[in-house]
Amino acid sequence: MPRPPKRVHQEAKKESAPPDQPPNKSAPENVEAFTNQGFKNVIAATKAANAFPQGTARALYLSYPGYARVMDDLSQRVVALIGNVLKANNIKGDIRKRQVEEQFEMVQESNDILFERITTNLDIKSGLRRNPQEVVETQVDVMSSSTSAEPAEVSPQTQETPKAGSWNRTTGTPQRNMVSARLFTAKNIVRPQTQFKEPVDNSAQNPFVPRLKEKPNSLKPLALLPEYDDAGNIQSYLHPYEFELLKFQPAADQLQKQKPVLPALMANTELMVVDTVEKLEQALEELRQAPQIAIDVEHHSYRTFMGITCLVQMSTRSKDYIFDTLILRDDMHILNLVLTDPKKLKILHGADLDIEWLQRDLSLYIVNMFDTHRAAKALNLARLSLAYLLKHYLDLDVDKSLQLADWRMRPLPQQLVDYARQDTHFLIYVYERMTNDLLQQHADPGLLGSVYQQSTDVCKKRYNKPHIGPESHLDLVRKTKRSFDNRQLYALRGIFEWRDATARSEDESYGYVLPNHMMLQIAESLPREMQGILACCNPIPPLVRQQLHTLHQIVLKARDQPLVKPILEARSSTQASLPPSTKDFSSKLYCPHDFSHLEEIRDDLPTLLKRSSTSGKLEIPRAEEVANEGLPIAAPAMALFEKQSKPTQEEEQRWAHLRKESQTLRMPYKRYLAILPLMVQLKADQLARERSELQKRQLCPTAPTVEQNIKLEAHAIKKEEDVVYSVPLKEQLKRKHPQANGKPDADQQPTTSKRPRKDENRQPKPPVKTEPVEEVQQGAGESDDEVVEVPIERQATERPKPSPAQNKRQQKKNQFQRGFKAKNRGNHPQSSSQQIPQHTGEGNFDYKNVDFRQFKGGAQRARGTEIKQQIRGKNRPNNRNNKQFNKLFTFSNVRKEGKK
Numbered sequence: 001m002p003r004p005p006k007r008v009h010q011e012a013k014k015e016s017a018p019p020d021q022p023p024n025k026s027a028p029e030n031v032e033a034f035t036n037q038g039f040k041n042v043i044a045a046t047k048a049a050n051a052f053p054q055g056t057a058r059a060l061y062l063s064y065p066g067y068a069r070v071m072d073d074l075s076q077r078v079v080a081l082i083g084n085v086l087k088a089n090n091i092k093g094d095i096r097k098r099q100v101e102e103q104f105e106m107v108q109e110s111n112d113i114l115f116e117r118i119t120t121n122l123d124i125k126s127g128l129r130r131n132p133q134e135v136v137e138t139q140v141d142v143m144s145s146s147t148s149a150e151p152a153e154v155s156p157q158t159q160e161t162p163k164a165g166s167w168n169r170t171t172g173t174p175q176r177n178m179v180s181a182r183l184f185t186a187k188n189i190v191r192p193q194t195q196f197k198e199p200v201d202n203s204a205q206n207p208f209v210p211r212l213k214e215k216p217n218s219l220k221p222l223a224l225l226p227e228y229d230d231a232g233n234i235q236s237y238l239h240p241y242e243f244e245l246l247k248f249q250p251a252a253d254q255l256q257k258q259k260p261v262l263p264a265l266m267a268n269t270e271l272m273v274v275d276t277v278e279k280l281e282q283a284l285e286e287l288r289q290a291p292q293i294a295i296d297v298e299h300h301s302y303r304t305f306m307g308i309t310c311l312v313q314m315s316t317r318s319k320d321y322i323f324d325t326l327i328l329r330d331d332m333h334i335l336n337l338v339l340t341d342p343k344k345l346k347i348l349h350g351a352d353l354d355i356e357w358l359q360r361d362l363s364l365y366i367v368n369m370f371d372t373h374r375a376a377k378a379l380n381l382a383r384l385s386l387a388y389l390l391k392h393y394l395d396l397d398v399d400k401s402l403q404l405a406d407w408r409m410r411p412l413p414q415q416l417v418d419y420a421r422q423d424t425h426f427l428i429y430v431y432e433r434m435t436n437d438l439l440q441q442h443a444d445p446g447l448l449g450s451v452y453q454q455s456t457d458v459c460k461k462r463y464n465k466p467h468i469g470p471e472s473h474l475d476l477v478r479k480t481k482r483s484f485d486n487r488q489l490y491a492l493r494g495i496f497e498w499r500d501a502t503a504r505s506e507d508e509s510y511g512y513v514l515p516n517h518m519m520l521q522i523a524e525s526l527p528r529e530m531q532g533i534l535a536c537c538n539p540i541p542p543l544v545r546q547q548l549h550t551l552h553q554i555v556l557k558a559r560d561q562p563l564v565k566p567i568l569e570a571r572s573s574t575q576a577s578l579p580p581s582t583k584d585f586s587s588k589l590y591c592p593h594d595f596s597h598l599e600e601i602r603d604d605l606p607t608l609l610k611r612s613s614t615s616g617k618l619e620i621p622r623a624e625e626v627a628n629e630g631l632p633i634a635a636p637a638m639a640l641f642e643k644q645s646k647p648t649q650e651e652e653q654r655w656a657h658l659r660k661e662s663q664t665l666r667m668p669y670k671r672y673l674a675i676l677p678l679m680v681q682l683k684a685d686q687l688a689r690e691r692s693e694l695q696k697r698q699l700c701p702t703a704p705t706v707e708q709n710i711k712l713e714a715h716a717i718k719k720e721e722d723v724v725y726s727v728p729l730k731e732q733l734k735r736k737h738p739q740a741n742g743k744p745d746a747d748q749q750p751t752t753s754k755r756p757r758k759d760e761n762r763q764p765k766p767p768v769k770t771e772p773v774e775e776v777q778q779g780a781g782e783s784d785d786e787v788v789e790v791p792i793e794r795q796a797t798e799r800p801k802p803s804p805a806q807n808k809r810q811q812k813k814n815q816f817q818r819g820f821k822a823k824n825r826g827n828h829p830q831s832s833s834q835q836i837p838q839h840t841g842e843g844n845f846d847y848k849n850v851d852f853r854q855f856k857g858g859a860q861r862a863r864g865t866e867i868k869q870q871i872r873g874k875n876r877p878n879n880r881n882n883k884q885f886n887k888l889f890t891f892s893n894v895r896k897e898g899k900k
Contacts, residue, residue, distance in 0.1 A: 031122075082107065089113050105530070105549050112546050123188045136185050184416070185406035192326045192408055193304060193507055202305045202504040207236050208465050212333065212363045217340040219244050236464060241340060241365045245460050248342055248367055250452045257439055258432035262394075263317065266418070266425055273417075275324040277331055283314075283321050287338045290316040294347045294427035295339075295366075297354040298407045298420060305507050306465065309361040310407035315424035322420055325362060326408070332362040340367045347431045349373050349386045349423075351455070356463040371455040372427065375434045378447050390426055393433045398422055468500050476516055482524060491558035492523035498554060502543055513543050522551070526559055 053061050062068045076096075082103075083095045089110050095103050193200050198211075215222035218241075225238040239245070263269070274283050287293060298311035312323040312332070325332060338344060346366050348354055350373040358364040376384045381392065390396045402419045409416070438448040473496040477484055484492065496519065503513045510516075514537075521536040530552050534540055544551065612619050647655075 079103075082110075086110050102549075109546060109549060116542070136183075136187060183404050184402055184413075186409045189406065189408050191303060191507075192308060192310075197330055200304075200306065200507060202465075202507060204465065204467055204500075204504070207234055208360065208463055210237055210240055210359065210363065212240050212336075212365075214333075214336075215240060216337045217244070217342065217367070219247060236462065239365075239460055239462050241367060242460060244340070244342070244367055245456055248456055250368065250449070251343065254345060254370075254435075254452075255448060258435050260429055260432040260436070261317065263426055263429055266320070266421055269318070269320055269425065271320045271322065271417075271421065273322050273324070275327050277328070280323070280328055280331060280334070283323070284334060284338065286319065287314065287316070287321075287335070290344070292316070292345045292347065292428050292431070293338065294424040294431075295354070296348065296420070296423040296427075297357055299353070299357055300407050302406075302509050302512060303408075305503050305509060306360070307357065308408070309357045311412075311420055312358075312362070313420050313424045315421075315427065317428060320421050320425055322417065324410075326410070329361060332364060335362075335364055340365055342368045344368065345370060345431075347372065347427050349389075349427065350384075351458050352461065355458055355461050360463040366459050369455045369459055370431055370435075370452065371458060372430055372434060374454045374458075375438060375451050378451050379434065379437055379441075386423065386427075389430050389434075393430050394426055396426065468496070472496065476520060480520065482520070484524065486564045487526060487558050487561050488523050490561050491526055491555055492519070494554040494558065495519050495523060495551065498547075498550065502547065506543065508543065512541065514541055518544075522555065523558075526555055528556075528559070 052058070062071070079096055086093075086095060086106055091106060091110055091113075093106060095106055098106065210224055212222065212224075220243045222240060224240065226234040227236045227238065229235040272279065272283060274280050294315040296313045297309055298313070299307055300310050301307040309325050312325055314321040314323070323332065339346060346369045348366075348369060348371055351366075351369065351371050355366065358366070372386070372389060373384055376389060382388070385400075387398045387400050390398050399419070402416065405416055405419070407416065435448065438451065441447045473489075473493045476496075477489070477492070495514070499510060499514045499519065502508070503510055506513070518537045518541075522533055525532065525536060527533050527536065530548050533548060533551055533555065534545070537544055
């Protein structure tokens with residue numbers, strides 16, 4: 001209990017009172033006494049509830065009918081009382097028809113609403129919301145660690161607030177003595193919309209209706225003309241000053257060159273805070289005397305659905321005004337007498353939203369406006385912000401860190417007052433400077449007139465209420481890379497519509513009711529329990545906690561939908577749609593290499609040229625700043641964009657030579673004769689190169705050397721070895737197994753068939769000397785099954801010429817032998833009639849008898865498997881030879897291993 005000592009003290013005091021003095025119940029009780037009495041009642045109820053039997057004892061007591069009947073009656077009475085409380089709090093549903101868990105959730109929801117109301121009433125009663133010392137300031141994206149002087153309104157505890165936003169810091173850039181943004185607000189701010197005389201209409205069915213009652217400076221009487229949609233419903237209303245804006249033409253003095261007058265400092269300028277109707281009328285009379293007025297608006301949109309205009313700042317050349325539009329909301333329309341006057345110029349910066357806010361909340365309209373934002377675009381300035389314009393034209397650094405301030409605070413802190421004044425105090429001077437710059441643009445003389453035309457088009461804008469359609473929730477899905485099924489889309493649509501209805505009824509923004517990322521997380525996960533919905537939100541929004549049951553029912557209804565998986569569109573890599581680009585490539589301001597909009601570009605760096613704060617012209621450097629011209633300066637070694645005044649001697653000679661060459665005229669034939677020796681030399685080099693390559697590729701040189709003769713002899717021996725395998729198998733076996741005495745049979749005829757050439761009988765060949773070939777003897781360790789390669793000697797033998805009677809028999813016999821041997825040989829590529837070229841030993845080689853077709857990349861020795869395949873395929877009848885061949889060449893080793 002929060003106050004047990006005081007409660008005990010009150011009890012003791014009550015006991016000490018005399019019994020004859022009755023308590024005065026009619027006396028008004030303060031909050032503290034009411035709170036103590038409430039705590040007493042809660043304690044007594046808790047004690048009484050704990051006195052009931054519990055656990056097994058309760059089951060025993062309930063077995064008695066009388067006790068059970070009394071407990072049932074009391075329970076129904078308590079539930080009925082709770083239902084009355086829930087009904088008073090506008091909580092839908094009958095608690096008596098719900099289950100125990102749902103009854104508990106309804107009680108929790110009611111408690112949240114009651115506690116919020118109690119806290120609000122207590123804060124209003126105690127005056128905490130009007131205490132200026134309750135200002136809360138949080139620094140975000142701090143660029144410098146140095147602390148500047150803080151005003152007196154900020155407490156020391158505020159200065160020690162942890163600096164948030166460190167994730168958004170940019171490393172590698174110079175530190176500045178200012179913060180980029182500060183959350184400047186106060187605790188327990190009273191919602192201003194609760195004090196408006198006319199309540200705010202947030203309904204989507206009713207369009208925005210202008211609240212203008214009178215129309216000063218009009219060319220056509222006031223008439224609120226509606227616009228209808230296809231169904232015949234009123235969609236919007238026309239602009240009340242649309243006809244005046246169509247007929248508007250800027251005055252002649254506005255299109256001429258201006259004389260800029262630098263305004264005085266804000267400390268030396270009078271400030272008038274307008275918060276009453278009397279001050280408003282006084283400010284109106286003063287503004288009617290000013291030919292030029294600078295205007296700015298401060299807006300708040302977090303704790304309201306459509307937004308609230310909190311402040312309006314106006315400045316003339318001699319005075320600044322700050323209008324408290326929260327108090328004068330229904331009386332500000334009298335300023336239309338000045339703002340709609342076409343003879344008075346109104347200067348704003350970026351007035352697209354300001355025009356809509358003024359007509360929505362204050363019924364103010366503007367005629368004859370100059371937008372400095374449009375002028376900066378026309379001048380192609382590096383930046384378009386007001387801070388940059390003040391730096392560019394006045395060399396003034398403006399602190400724009402209070403853009404996130406809560407402008408609903410009352411009374412307004414001095415920091416926010418100074419921040420609001422600086423937006424309009426120098427704006428008239430900026431307008432005059434920009435007008436002169438626009439007139440100096442000779443390339444486009446009508447640039448100033450186009451700026452006025454664009455500003456007039458901005459004044460024609462009309463405010464429309466936020467509206468959602470049946471597919472508005474799909475815009476969030478398209479912006480993310482998530483793919484939702486039909487259940488998730490159903491939940492997202494239900495939550496989206498709930499958020500819109502809640503925001504309109506509670507007059508809160510979408511971001512306060514339920515931010516987008518939390519809504520997407522709930523729709524994607526579809527939690528089954530209520531705690532899962534709360535787990536998707538961090539921090540938990542207050543309205544989500546209050547209406548948790550409603551959100552849970554939406555999620556459960558989505559889970560009951562039949563699941564239909566999404567069908568993704570098949571897109572190839574070439575047809576993949578690119579995200580839409582927000583860059584205007586046709587704009588003059590688009591420059592992909594301009595990094596001035598980034599944080600690492602600084603505007604406060606020192607430069608050699610500075611503008612004067614009075615005239616705006618470039619200042620001439622002082623005499624002491626000018627470099628001493630008496631110092632010797634070395635000439636540059638190379639110049640890219642500058643020419644030397646006097647050329648050097650080498651340049652003059654080169655230029656004279658080029659001049660002489662250009663004046664000489666040469667005929668084409670002279671040019672041909674000049675180039676002819678070079679072409680002849682190139683042709684000779686090419687012929688020499690081709691001749692050397694041809695010699696490298698030549699097979700037989702003209703004069704072979706000793707090394708070449710040795711290579712040819714080795715090649716011939718290898719050729720003889722290869723010829724052995726070209727004879728039939730029978731001949732190979734005969735040579736393999738000679739006679740016992742080792743001498744060959746004299747009558748044995750050579751097995752190789754020699755085909756006589758046509759010129760063989762005409763010119764007998766001389767005998768060729770052959771060297772004896774060593775016979776390969778069978779070693780001791782060799783077996784009969786092993787094959788020993790024996791080279792075949794081919795010698796040219798002289799035969800006696802046959803007689804004419806034997807010619808016919810000999811020819812028939814030779815023909816028969818040739819046919820039989822050819823059949824045994826098969827289609828062997830080497831003919832037996834081809835003779836092996838022999839070396840004469842005298843250094844000359846007979847190349848005429850060499851058959852170069854046998855080389856074919858080098859001769860190879862035939863293998864046993866290849867011979868076997870040829871013999872088995874070509875000579876099937878000769879089975880005896882096949883068996884012998886298989887025994888000798890194929891299965892000899894296998895049988896030996898098997899015997900072992």
